[in-house]
Amino acid sequence: MTSVSYMKGEQSIFASRVTRNASRKTMAYKDLREFILKLEKNKELIRIKTEVSPVLEITEIADRISKEHGPALLFENLKGYKFPLLINAFGSYKRMAMALEVNHMDEIAKRIKEIMKPHIPEGFFGKLQMLPKLKEISDSIPKIVSHAPCQEIVLKDGPMLDSIPVLKCWPDDGGPFITLPLVFTKDRETGQRNCGMYRMQVYDRVTCGMHWHIHKDGRRHYLKYEKSGKPMEVAVALGGDPAVIYAATAPLPPDIDEMMFAGFLRKKPVELVRCKTVDIEVPAQSEFILEGEIVPGEVRIEGPFGDHTGFYSPADKYPVMHIKCITHRKHAIYPATIVGKPPMEDCYMAKATERIFLPMLQMILPEIADMNLPIEGVFHNCAIISIKKTYPAQGKKIINALWGMGQMMNTKFIIIVEDDTDVQNINEVTWRAFNNVDPKRDFVFSEGPLDVLDHSASWPLFGNKLGIDATRKGPQEGMQRPWPEEIKMSKEIKELVDKKWKDYFVMRDP
Ligand SMILES: Cc1cc2nc3c(=O)[nH]c(=O)nc-3n(C[C@H](O)[C@H](O)[C@H](O)COP(=O)(O)O)c2cc1C
Numbered sequence: 059m060t061s062v063s064y065m066k067g068e069q070s071i072f073a074s075r076v077t078r079n080a081s082r083k084t085m086a087y088k089d090l091r092e093f094i095l096k097l098e099k100n101k102e103l104i105r106i107k108t109e110v111s112p113v114l115e116i117t118e119i120a121d122r123i124s125k126e127h128g129p130a131l132l133f134e135n136l137k138g139y140k141f142p143l144l145i146n147a148f149g150s151y152k153r154m155a156m157a158l159e160v161n162h163m164d165e166i167a168k169r170i171k172e173i174m175k176p177h178i179p180e181g182f183f184g185k186l187q188m189l190p191k192l193k194e195i196s197d198s199i200p201k202i203v204s205h206a207p208c209q210e211i212v213l214k215d216g217p218m219l220d221s222i223p224v225l226k227c228w229p230d231d232g233g234p235f236i237t238l239p240l241v242f243t244k245d246r247e248t249g250q251r252n253c254g255m256y257r258m259q260v261y262d263r264v265t266c267g268m269h270w271h272i273h274k275d276g277r278r279h280y281l282k283y284e285k286s287g288k289p290m291e292v293a294v295a296l297g298g299d300p301a302v303i304y305a306a307t308a309p310l311p312p313d314i315d316e317m318m319f320a321g322f323l324r325k326k327p328v329e330l331v332r333c334k335t336v337d338i339e340v341p342a343q344s345e346f347i348l349e350g351e352i353v354p355g356e357v358r359i360e361g362p363f364g365d366h367t368g369f370y371s372p373a374d375k376y377p378v379m380h381i382k383c384i385t386h387r388k389h390a391i392y393p394a395t396i397v398g399k400p401p402m403e404d405c406y407m408a409k410a411t412e413r414i415f416l417p418m419l420q421m422i423l424p425e426i427a428d429m430n431l432p433i434e435g436v437f438h439n440c441a442i443i444s445i446k447k448t449y450p451a452q453g454k455k456i457i458n459a460l461w462g463m464g465q466m467m468n469t470k471f472i473i474i475v476e477d478d479t480d481v482q483n484i485n486e487v488t489w490r491a492f493n494n495v496d497p498k499r500d501f502v503f504s505e506g507p508l509d510v511l512d513h514s515a516s517w518p519l520f521g522n523k524l525g526i527d528a529t530r531k532g533p534q535e536g537m538q539r540p541w542p543e544e545i546k547m548s549k550e551i552k553e554l555v556d557k558k559w560k561d562y563f564v565m566r567d568p
Protein backbone atom coordinates (compact mmCIF):
# COMPACT_ATOMS: atom_id res chain seq x y z
CA MET A 59 0.00 0.00 0.00
CA THR A 60 1.38 3.43 -0.86
CA SER A 61 1.15 6.30 1.51
CA VAL A 62 -1.89 7.85 -0.12
CA SER A 63 -3.77 4.93 -1.57
CA TYR A 64 -6.41 4.91 1.14
CA MET A 65 -7.07 8.58 0.51
CA LYS A 66 -8.05 8.12 -3.09
CA GLY A 67 -11.53 7.69 -1.73
CA GLU A 68 -13.09 5.40 -4.28
CA GLN A 69 -16.77 5.92 -3.77
CA SER A 70 -17.31 2.19 -3.40
CA ILE A 71 -15.13 2.10 -0.28
CA PHE A 72 -17.43 4.58 1.37
CA ALA A 73 -20.54 3.14 -0.25
CA SER A 74 -23.08 4.04 2.31
CA ARG A 75 -24.41 1.41 4.62
CA VAL A 76 -25.89 4.24 6.58
CA THR A 77 -29.25 3.21 7.85
CA ARG A 78 -29.82 6.05 10.27
CA ASN A 79 -29.39 9.76 9.97
CA ALA A 80 -25.71 10.25 10.71
CA SER A 81 -25.77 13.98 10.12
CA ARG A 82 -26.95 15.03 13.56
CA LYS A 83 -24.54 17.43 15.12
CA THR A 84 -24.13 17.74 18.84
CA MET A 85 -26.28 14.93 20.25
CA ALA A 86 -24.28 12.32 22.10
CA TYR A 87 -23.52 9.14 20.17
CA LYS A 88 -25.81 6.39 21.31
CA ASP A 89 -23.27 3.67 20.66
CA LEU A 90 -20.18 2.67 18.74
CA ARG A 91 -22.21 2.16 15.56
CA GLU A 92 -23.29 5.81 15.44
CA PHE A 93 -19.66 6.83 15.82
CA ILE A 94 -18.67 4.47 13.01
CA LEU A 95 -21.33 6.00 10.75
CA LYS A 96 -20.11 9.49 11.59
CA LEU A 97 -16.50 8.52 10.85
CA GLU A 98 -17.52 6.93 7.58
CA LYS A 99 -19.56 9.93 6.53
CA ASN A 100 -16.53 12.15 7.15
CA LYS A 101 -14.23 9.83 5.18
CA GLU A 102 -12.44 8.94 8.41
CA LEU A 103 -13.11 5.21 8.19
CA ILE A 104 -12.51 2.50 5.63
CA ARG A 105 -14.25 -0.86 5.52
CA ILE A 106 -11.88 -3.67 4.54
CA LYS A 107 -13.51 -6.67 2.93
CA THR A 108 -10.36 -8.63 2.10
CA GLU A 109 -9.93 -11.60 4.43
CA VAL A 110 -7.42 -10.85 7.23
CA SER A 111 -6.06 -12.74 10.21
CA PRO A 112 -6.18 -11.32 13.77
CA VAL A 113 -2.78 -12.94 14.29
CA LEU A 114 -0.21 -10.17 13.53
CA GLU A 115 -1.65 -9.25 10.11
CA ILE A 116 -4.06 -6.60 11.45
CA THR A 117 -1.25 -5.12 13.57
CA GLU A 118 0.97 -4.63 10.53
CA ILE A 119 -1.86 -2.98 8.60
CA ALA A 120 -2.94 -0.76 11.51
CA ASP A 121 0.67 0.18 12.35
CA ARG A 122 1.35 1.33 8.79
CA ILE A 123 -1.89 3.29 8.73
CA SER A 124 -1.07 4.91 12.11
CA LYS A 125 2.34 6.01 10.93
CA GLU A 126 0.74 7.56 7.82
CA HIS A 127 -1.88 9.33 9.98
CA GLY A 128 -4.52 7.33 8.15
CA PRO A 129 -8.17 6.53 8.91
CA ALA A 130 -10.04 4.18 11.21
CA LEU A 131 -10.35 0.64 9.84
CA LEU A 132 -13.33 -1.67 10.03
CA PHE A 133 -12.25 -5.21 9.11
CA GLU A 134 -15.36 -7.03 7.96
CA ASN A 135 -13.88 -10.36 6.94
CA LEU A 136 -11.82 -12.02 9.67
CA LYS A 137 -10.44 -15.44 9.05
CA GLY A 138 -12.30 -17.84 11.34
CA TYR A 139 -14.59 -15.25 12.97
CA LYS A 140 -17.98 -13.81 12.21
CA PHE A 141 -17.61 -10.52 14.11
CA PRO A 142 -16.05 -7.49 12.38
CA LEU A 143 -13.19 -5.63 14.12
CA LEU A 144 -12.80 -1.87 14.50
CA ILE A 145 -9.35 -0.35 15.01
CA ASN A 146 -7.76 3.13 14.98
CA ALA A 147 -11.14 4.81 15.62
CA PHE A 148 -9.48 7.30 18.01
CA GLY A 149 -6.23 7.48 16.05
CA SER A 150 -5.94 11.18 15.14
CA TYR A 151 -6.55 14.57 16.73
CA LYS A 152 -9.56 14.98 14.46
CA ARG A 153 -11.14 11.62 15.31
CA MET A 154 -10.48 12.13 19.01
CA ALA A 155 -12.31 15.47 18.78
CA MET A 156 -15.10 13.76 16.83
CA ALA A 157 -15.28 11.07 19.52
CA LEU A 158 -15.92 13.68 22.20
CA GLU A 159 -17.95 15.89 19.83
CA VAL A 160 -15.86 19.04 20.13
CA ASN A 161 -13.76 21.07 17.73
CA HIS A 162 -10.95 21.25 20.24
CA MET A 163 -10.34 19.56 23.59
CA ASP A 164 -9.97 23.00 25.20
CA GLU A 165 -13.78 23.29 24.96
CA ILE A 166 -14.01 20.48 27.52
CA ALA A 167 -11.29 22.08 29.66
CA LYS A 168 -13.36 25.29 29.63
CA ARG A 169 -16.50 23.47 30.79
CA ILE A 170 -14.54 21.83 33.60
CA LYS A 171 -13.09 25.19 34.67
CA GLU A 172 -16.59 26.66 34.74
CA ILE A 173 -17.93 23.84 36.92
CA MET A 174 -15.05 24.10 39.36
CA LYS A 175 -15.50 27.86 39.90
CA PRO A 176 -17.04 28.32 43.32
CA HIS A 177 -20.39 30.06 42.89
CA ILE A 178 -22.78 31.15 45.58
CA PRO A 179 -25.91 32.34 43.81
CA GLU A 180 -27.50 35.52 45.03
CA GLY A 181 -31.22 36.08 44.59
CA PHE A 182 -33.52 34.78 41.90
CA PHE A 183 -31.36 35.66 38.87
CA GLY A 184 -28.26 34.25 40.49
CA LYS A 185 -30.12 30.98 41.00
CA LEU A 186 -31.29 31.02 37.39
CA GLN A 187 -27.70 31.46 36.28
CA MET A 188 -26.81 28.35 38.22
CA LEU A 189 -29.33 26.21 36.33
CA PRO A 190 -27.18 25.37 33.30
CA LYS A 191 -24.42 24.29 35.66
CA LEU A 192 -26.78 22.07 37.63
CA LYS A 193 -27.97 20.59 34.37
CA GLU A 194 -24.36 19.71 33.51
CA ILE A 195 -24.20 17.83 36.81
CA SER A 196 -27.57 16.08 36.49
CA ASP A 197 -26.70 15.10 32.90
CA SER A 198 -23.71 13.30 34.30
CA ILE A 199 -25.55 10.87 36.57
CA PRO A 200 -25.88 7.44 34.94
CA LYS A 201 -29.37 6.09 34.32
CA ILE A 202 -30.23 2.46 35.11
CA VAL A 203 -32.28 0.68 32.43
CA SER A 204 -33.79 -2.79 32.53
CA HIS A 205 -33.39 -3.84 28.89
CA ALA A 206 -30.21 -3.40 26.94
CA PRO A 207 -28.90 -4.12 23.46
CA CYS A 208 -25.68 -5.52 24.96
CA GLN A 209 -27.74 -8.43 26.34
CA GLU A 210 -29.51 -9.39 23.10
CA ILE A 211 -27.50 -12.61 22.90
CA VAL A 212 -26.38 -14.56 25.97
CA LEU A 213 -23.57 -17.14 25.85
CA LYS A 214 -22.96 -19.41 28.82
CA ASP A 215 -21.42 -22.42 27.19
CA GLY A 216 -20.33 -23.33 23.70
CA PRO A 217 -18.29 -20.64 21.96
CA MET A 218 -17.13 -17.99 24.41
CA LEU A 219 -13.98 -15.83 24.10
CA ASP A 220 -12.91 -18.10 21.24
CA SER A 221 -15.70 -16.59 19.12
CA ILE A 222 -14.21 -13.06 19.43
CA PRO A 223 -11.36 -12.06 17.07
CA VAL A 224 -8.94 -11.04 19.83
CA LEU A 225 -5.67 -9.78 18.35
CA LYS A 226 -2.28 -11.32 18.74
CA CYS A 227 -0.54 -7.99 18.39
CA TRP A 228 3.24 -8.57 18.14
CA PRO A 229 5.39 -11.63 17.41
CA ASP A 230 6.74 -12.16 20.94
CA ASP A 231 3.45 -11.48 22.75
CA GLY A 232 2.47 -14.11 25.32
CA GLY A 233 -0.86 -14.66 23.50
CA PRO A 234 -3.85 -12.75 22.19
CA PHE A 235 -4.84 -9.63 24.15
CA ILE A 236 -8.12 -7.74 24.52
CA THR A 237 -6.79 -4.22 24.10
CA LEU A 238 -9.77 -1.84 24.58
CA PRO A 239 -11.62 -3.37 27.56
CA LEU A 240 -13.64 -1.32 30.03
CA VAL A 241 -13.11 -3.19 33.30
CA PHE A 242 -15.89 -2.60 35.85
CA THR A 243 -15.41 -3.44 39.52
CA LYS A 244 -16.94 -2.33 42.81
CA ASP A 245 -15.39 -1.40 46.13
CA ARG A 246 -16.64 -4.16 48.42
CA GLU A 247 -16.98 -1.78 51.38
CA THR A 248 -18.55 1.29 49.78
CA GLY A 249 -20.09 -0.18 46.61
CA GLN A 250 -18.33 2.59 44.63
CA ARG A 251 -17.96 1.68 40.96
CA ASN A 252 -14.69 1.89 39.01
CA CYS A 253 -14.11 1.54 35.30
CA GLY A 254 -10.54 1.33 34.02
CA MET A 255 -8.98 0.23 30.77
CA TYR A 256 -6.63 -2.63 31.59
CA ARG A 257 -5.53 -5.02 28.84
CA MET A 258 -6.53 -8.68 29.18
CA GLN A 259 -4.55 -11.63 27.89
CA VAL A 260 -6.78 -14.45 26.68
CA TYR A 261 -5.62 -17.85 28.03
CA ASP A 262 -8.54 -19.97 26.82
CA ARG A 263 -12.24 -19.63 25.98
CA VAL A 264 -13.24 -18.66 29.55
CA THR A 265 -10.03 -17.44 31.20
CA CYS A 266 -8.02 -14.25 30.84
CA GLY A 267 -5.50 -12.11 32.68
CA MET A 268 -6.27 -8.83 34.43
CA HIS A 269 -3.42 -6.42 33.94
CA TRP A 270 -4.28 -3.60 36.34
CA HIS A 271 -1.09 -1.93 37.40
CA ILE A 272 -0.18 -1.62 41.04
CA HIS A 273 -1.22 2.05 41.23
CA LYS A 274 -4.66 1.69 39.63
CA ASP A 275 -8.17 1.73 41.07
CA GLY A 276 -9.07 -1.78 39.89
CA ARG A 277 -6.19 -3.18 41.84
CA ARG A 278 -7.16 -1.07 44.88
CA HIS A 279 -10.59 -2.75 44.78
CA TYR A 280 -8.95 -6.15 44.31
CA LEU A 281 -6.74 -5.73 47.41
CA LYS A 282 -9.89 -5.44 49.58
CA TYR A 283 -11.20 -8.72 48.16
CA GLU A 284 -7.83 -10.35 48.64
CA LYS A 285 -7.91 -9.34 52.29
CA SER A 286 -11.43 -10.74 52.72
CA GLY A 287 -10.71 -13.95 50.77
CA LYS A 288 -14.05 -13.50 48.91
CA PRO A 289 -14.27 -13.84 45.13
CA MET A 290 -14.38 -10.52 43.27
CA GLU A 291 -17.04 -9.96 40.64
CA VAL A 292 -15.83 -8.28 37.47
CA ALA A 293 -17.61 -7.19 34.29
CA VAL A 294 -15.86 -6.06 31.13
CA ALA A 295 -17.54 -3.96 28.45
CA LEU A 296 -16.27 -3.83 24.88
CA GLY A 297 -17.46 -1.00 22.63
CA GLY A 298 -20.05 1.68 23.35
CA ASP A 299 -20.23 5.43 22.94
CA PRO A 300 -16.66 6.68 22.32
CA ALA A 301 -16.97 9.06 25.30
CA VAL A 302 -17.58 6.03 27.53
CA ILE A 303 -14.56 4.23 26.08
CA TYR A 304 -12.36 7.31 26.55
CA ALA A 305 -13.58 7.76 30.16
CA ALA A 306 -12.11 4.36 31.09
CA THR A 307 -8.65 5.72 30.25
CA ALA A 308 -9.00 9.05 32.08
CA PRO A 309 -6.81 9.44 35.21
CA LEU A 310 -9.68 10.46 37.48
CA PRO A 311 -9.11 10.59 41.24
CA PRO A 312 -10.12 7.41 43.11
CA ASP A 313 -13.86 7.18 43.80
CA ILE A 314 -14.81 9.51 40.96
CA ASP A 315 -17.19 7.48 38.80
CA GLU A 316 -15.90 7.21 35.23
CA MET A 317 -19.50 6.74 34.03
CA MET A 318 -20.45 10.06 35.58
CA PHE A 319 -17.47 11.66 33.84
CA ALA A 320 -18.59 10.07 30.55
CA GLY A 321 -22.07 11.55 31.12
CA PHE A 322 -20.47 14.96 31.59
CA LEU A 323 -18.41 14.57 28.41
CA ARG A 324 -21.36 13.47 26.26
CA LYS A 325 -23.81 15.86 27.98
CA LYS A 326 -26.23 13.01 28.44
CA PRO A 327 -26.45 10.29 31.11
CA VAL A 328 -24.83 6.95 30.31
CA GLU A 329 -27.40 4.15 30.34
CA LEU A 330 -26.34 1.25 32.52
CA VAL A 331 -27.85 -2.22 32.84
CA ARG A 332 -27.28 -4.83 35.52
CA CYS A 333 -25.26 -7.82 34.34
CA LYS A 334 -26.90 -11.24 33.99
CA THR A 335 -24.70 -13.11 36.48
CA VAL A 336 -22.82 -10.50 38.55
CA ASP A 337 -23.99 -7.53 40.62
CA ILE A 338 -22.34 -4.91 38.42
CA GLU A 339 -23.90 -2.37 36.05
CA VAL A 340 -22.41 -1.90 32.59
CA PRO A 341 -23.12 0.46 29.67
CA ALA A 342 -26.31 -0.80 28.00
CA GLN A 343 -25.13 0.12 24.51
CA SER A 344 -21.89 -1.88 24.66
CA GLU A 345 -21.12 -4.39 21.91
CA PHE A 346 -19.97 -7.21 24.23
CA ILE A 347 -20.02 -7.82 27.99
CA LEU A 348 -17.80 -10.38 29.73
CA GLU A 349 -19.04 -11.37 33.19
CA GLY A 350 -17.03 -13.32 35.70
CA GLU A 351 -14.93 -13.32 38.82
CA ILE A 352 -11.41 -13.18 40.14
CA VAL A 353 -10.40 -15.64 42.86
CA PRO A 354 -8.32 -13.78 45.46
CA GLY A 355 -4.69 -14.82 45.46
CA GLU A 356 -4.82 -16.65 42.12
CA VAL A 357 -2.20 -15.29 39.70
CA ARG A 358 -0.87 -16.40 36.37
CA ILE A 359 1.95 -15.31 34.09
CA GLU A 360 0.75 -12.40 31.94
CA GLY A 361 2.78 -11.13 28.95
CA PRO A 362 5.16 -10.42 27.44
CA PHE A 363 3.28 -7.75 25.51
CA GLY A 364 4.51 -5.30 22.84
CA ASP A 365 3.65 -2.14 24.76
CA HIS A 366 3.13 1.55 24.12
CA THR A 367 6.70 2.37 25.01
CA GLY A 368 7.73 0.65 21.77
CA PHE A 369 9.30 -2.20 23.76
CA TYR A 370 7.96 -5.46 25.10
CA SER A 371 6.87 -5.27 28.72
CA PRO A 372 8.10 -8.43 30.46
CA ALA A 373 5.90 -11.28 31.64
CA ASP A 374 4.76 -10.97 35.25
CA LYS A 375 2.13 -12.42 37.57
CA TYR A 376 -1.35 -10.89 37.46
CA PRO A 377 -4.83 -11.90 38.67
CA VAL A 378 -6.99 -14.19 36.53
CA MET A 379 -10.58 -13.53 35.43
CA HIS A 380 -12.86 -16.57 35.05
CA ILE A 381 -15.67 -15.80 32.64
CA LYS A 382 -19.10 -17.24 33.45
CA CYS A 383 -21.19 -15.49 30.85
CA ILE A 384 -20.74 -13.40 27.71
CA THR A 385 -23.54 -11.25 26.36
CA HIS A 386 -23.47 -9.32 23.11
CA ARG A 387 -25.50 -7.33 20.64
CA LYS A 388 -26.78 -8.82 17.45
CA HIS A 389 -24.12 -8.30 14.75
CA ALA A 390 -21.65 -7.14 17.41
CA ILE A 391 -18.53 -5.22 16.40
CA TYR A 392 -15.32 -6.00 18.29
CA PRO A 393 -13.31 -2.83 19.11
CA ALA A 394 -9.53 -3.15 19.37
CA THR A 395 -6.36 -1.14 19.32
CA ILE A 396 -2.68 -1.90 19.06
CA VAL A 397 0.05 -0.16 20.99
CA GLY A 398 3.70 0.01 19.95
CA LYS A 399 6.27 2.58 18.88
CA PRO A 400 4.56 5.99 18.93
CA PRO A 401 2.58 7.48 17.30
CA MET A 402 -0.20 4.96 17.78
CA GLU A 403 -3.92 5.32 18.45
CA ASP A 404 -3.55 5.57 22.23
CA CYS A 405 -1.33 8.68 21.86
CA TYR A 406 -4.34 10.72 20.75
CA MET A 407 -6.40 9.49 23.70
CA ALA A 408 -3.58 10.56 26.01
CA LYS A 409 -3.24 13.94 24.27
CA ALA A 410 -6.96 14.48 24.93
CA THR A 411 -6.26 13.73 28.60
CA GLU A 412 -3.45 16.31 28.60
CA ARG A 413 -5.94 19.01 27.53
CA ILE A 414 -8.92 17.89 29.60
CA PHE A 415 -6.97 17.51 32.85
CA LEU A 416 -4.99 20.76 32.63
CA PRO A 417 -7.68 22.75 34.52
CA MET A 418 -7.66 20.19 37.33
CA LEU A 419 -3.89 20.68 37.78
CA GLN A 420 -4.37 24.44 37.57
CA MET A 421 -6.95 24.34 40.34
CA ILE A 422 -4.27 23.12 42.76
CA LEU A 423 -1.29 24.82 41.09
CA PRO A 424 -2.74 28.04 39.61
CA GLU A 425 0.62 29.27 38.32
CA ILE A 426 0.63 26.51 35.68
CA ALA A 427 -0.02 28.06 32.26
CA ASP A 428 0.23 25.06 29.94
CA MET A 429 1.44 21.46 29.72
CA ASN A 430 2.85 19.24 26.99
CA LEU A 431 3.23 15.50 27.49
CA PRO A 432 5.24 14.73 24.35
CA ILE A 433 4.13 11.60 22.54
CA GLU A 434 7.70 10.24 22.48
CA GLY A 435 7.76 10.33 26.30
CA VAL A 436 4.77 7.97 26.29
CA PHE A 437 3.13 10.16 28.94
CA HIS A 438 4.76 8.89 32.10
CA ASN A 439 8.30 9.68 30.98
CA CYS A 440 8.18 13.42 30.27
CA ALA A 441 6.12 16.50 31.13
CA ILE A 442 6.91 20.01 29.91
CA ILE A 443 5.15 22.66 31.99
CA SER A 444 5.02 26.42 31.64
CA ILE A 445 4.39 28.62 34.68
CA LYS A 446 3.75 32.24 35.60
CA LYS A 447 6.74 32.68 37.88
CA THR A 448 6.33 35.19 40.71
CA TYR A 449 8.75 33.99 43.40
CA PRO A 450 12.14 32.28 43.72
CA ALA A 451 12.31 28.49 43.32
CA GLN A 452 8.74 28.31 42.03
CA GLY A 453 9.90 26.04 39.19
CA LYS A 454 11.25 23.60 41.77
CA LYS A 455 8.05 23.82 43.76
CA ILE A 456 6.04 22.74 40.69
CA ILE A 457 8.44 19.85 40.02
CA ASN A 458 7.98 18.56 43.57
CA ALA A 459 4.23 19.14 43.55
CA LEU A 460 3.72 17.15 40.32
CA TRP A 461 5.68 14.22 41.72
CA GLY A 462 3.00 14.04 44.41
CA MET A 463 -0.06 14.28 42.24
CA GLY A 464 -2.25 11.39 40.99
CA GLN A 465 -0.81 9.52 38.02
CA MET A 466 1.65 12.43 37.46
CA MET A 467 3.63 10.90 40.34
CA ASN A 468 5.18 8.49 37.83
CA THR A 469 6.64 11.24 35.62
CA LYS A 470 10.37 10.63 35.12
CA PHE A 471 11.43 13.95 33.53
CA ILE A 472 9.77 17.29 34.24
CA ILE A 473 10.90 20.45 32.41
CA ILE A 474 9.66 23.83 33.68
CA VAL A 475 9.69 26.94 31.50
CA GLU A 476 7.98 30.31 31.89
CA ASP A 477 4.73 31.21 30.22
CA ASP A 478 6.38 33.16 27.39
CA THR A 479 7.50 29.78 26.03
CA ASP A 480 5.09 27.74 23.93
CA VAL A 481 5.38 24.29 25.53
CA GLN A 482 3.92 22.69 22.41
CA ASN A 483 6.93 23.98 20.43
CA ILE A 484 9.72 21.53 21.24
CA ASN A 485 12.33 23.68 19.44
CA GLU A 486 11.54 26.61 21.69
CA VAL A 487 11.52 24.45 24.83
CA THR A 488 14.90 22.86 24.07
CA TRP A 489 16.39 26.26 23.18
CA ARG A 490 15.34 27.58 26.61
CA ALA A 491 16.42 24.42 28.42
CA PHE A 492 19.86 24.20 26.77
CA ASN A 493 20.58 27.90 27.30
CA ASN A 494 18.88 28.74 30.60
CA VAL A 495 20.03 25.85 32.71
CA ASP A 496 22.98 25.53 35.04
CA PRO A 497 22.82 21.82 35.73
CA LYS A 498 24.09 21.85 39.28
CA ARG A 499 21.81 24.68 40.34
CA ASP A 500 18.73 23.91 38.24
CA PHE A 501 18.47 20.12 38.23
CA VAL A 502 16.33 18.46 40.88
CA PHE A 503 17.16 14.80 41.33
CA SER A 504 14.71 12.72 43.22
CA GLU A 505 13.51 9.16 43.48
CA GLY A 506 10.11 7.65 43.81
CA PRO A 507 7.48 5.49 42.14
CA LEU A 508 7.76 4.85 38.41
CA ASP A 509 5.29 3.42 35.93
CA VAL A 510 5.57 -0.36 35.72
CA LEU A 511 6.31 0.09 31.99
CA ASP A 512 9.54 2.01 32.71
CA HIS A 513 12.29 -0.42 31.71
CA SER A 514 15.23 1.92 32.39
CA ALA A 515 15.12 1.83 36.18
CA SER A 516 17.23 -0.76 38.01
CA TRP A 517 14.11 -2.17 39.69
CA PRO A 518 10.51 -2.25 38.53
CA LEU A 519 8.21 0.51 39.82
CA PHE A 520 10.89 2.53 41.64
CA GLY A 521 13.70 4.74 40.42
CA ASN A 522 15.29 8.11 39.82
CA LYS A 523 13.64 11.23 38.49
CA LEU A 524 14.92 14.49 37.10
CA GLY A 525 13.30 17.91 37.21
CA ILE A 526 14.82 20.69 35.10
CA ASP A 527 14.05 24.26 36.09
CA ALA A 528 14.57 26.21 32.87
CA THR A 529 12.99 29.45 34.14
CA ARG A 530 14.94 32.71 34.48
CA LYS A 531 16.93 32.78 37.76
CA GLY A 532 17.36 35.72 40.09
CA PRO A 533 19.80 36.49 42.94
CA GLN A 534 17.64 34.70 45.53
CA GLU A 535 18.15 31.52 43.55
CA GLY A 536 21.93 31.90 43.68
CA MET A 537 22.35 33.77 40.38
CA GLN A 538 25.32 36.14 40.84
CA ARG A 539 24.84 38.04 37.55
CA PRO A 540 21.95 39.89 35.94
CA TRP A 541 19.85 37.68 33.66
CA PRO A 542 20.43 38.77 30.05
CA GLU A 543 17.78 40.47 27.96
CA GLU A 544 16.32 38.39 25.18
CA ILE A 545 16.98 39.72 21.69
CA LYS A 546 13.94 41.50 20.27
CA MET A 547 13.66 43.94 17.36
CA SER A 548 12.03 47.32 18.05
CA LYS A 549 8.40 47.83 17.09
CA GLU A 550 9.21 50.80 14.80
CA ILE A 551 11.71 48.84 12.73
CA LYS A 552 9.35 45.86 12.50
CA GLU A 553 6.61 48.11 11.18
CA LEU A 554 8.95 49.80 8.75
CA VAL A 555 10.12 46.46 7.36
CA ASP A 556 6.55 45.17 7.18
CA LYS A 557 5.61 48.18 5.13
CA LYS A 558 8.56 47.89 2.73
CA TRP A 559 8.63 44.07 2.61
CA LYS A 560 7.31 43.61 -0.90
CA ASP A 561 9.48 46.36 -2.23
CA TYR A 562 12.73 44.67 -1.12
CA PHE A 563 12.02 41.67 -3.26
CA VAL A 564 10.61 43.22 -6.42
CA MET A 565 12.66 41.96 -9.34
CA ARG A 566 14.47 44.85 -10.98
CA ASP A 567 16.79 44.95 -13.92
CA PRO A 568 20.39 44.79 -12.67
C1 LIG B 1 -5.09 1.37 25.09
C2 LIG B 1 -4.80 1.49 26.56
C3 LIG B 1 -4.35 0.41 27.29
C4 LIG B 1 -4.09 0.49 28.64
N1 LIG B 1 -3.66 -0.62 29.31
C5 LIG B 1 -3.48 -0.55 30.65
C6 LIG B 1 -3.12 -1.72 31.37
O1 LIG B 1 -2.97 -2.81 30.81
N2 LIG B 1 -2.97 -1.61 32.71
C7 LIG B 1 -3.15 -0.43 33.38
O2 LIG B 1 -3.01 -0.40 34.60
N3 LIG B 1 -3.46 0.70 32.71
C8 LIG B 1 -3.64 0.67 31.37
N4 LIG B 1 -3.99 1.80 30.68
C9 LIG B 1 -4.10 3.08 31.41
C10 LIG B 1 -5.37 3.15 32.24
O3 LIG B 1 -6.50 2.89 31.46
C11 LIG B 1 -5.51 4.51 32.91
O4 LIG B 1 -4.41 4.70 33.78
C12 LIG B 1 -6.81 4.69 33.70
O5 LIG B 1 -6.80 5.95 34.32
C13 LIG B 1 -6.99 3.62 34.74
O6 LIG B 1 -8.22 3.80 35.41
P1 LIG B 1 -8.25 3.89 37.01
O7 LIG B 1 -7.63 5.25 37.34
O8 LIG B 1 -9.71 3.85 37.35
O9 LIG B 1 -7.47 2.77 37.56
C14 LIG B 1 -4.27 1.72 29.30
C15 LIG B 1 -4.70 2.83 28.59
C16 LIG B 1 -4.97 2.74 27.23
C17 LIG B 1 -5.46 3.94 26.49
Ligand SMILES: [Mn+2]
Nearest residue numbers: 252253275310
Ligand atom coordinates in the same frame (compact mmCIF):
# COMPACT_ATOMS: atom_id res chain seq x y z
MN1 LIG C 1 -10.89 5.17 38.55
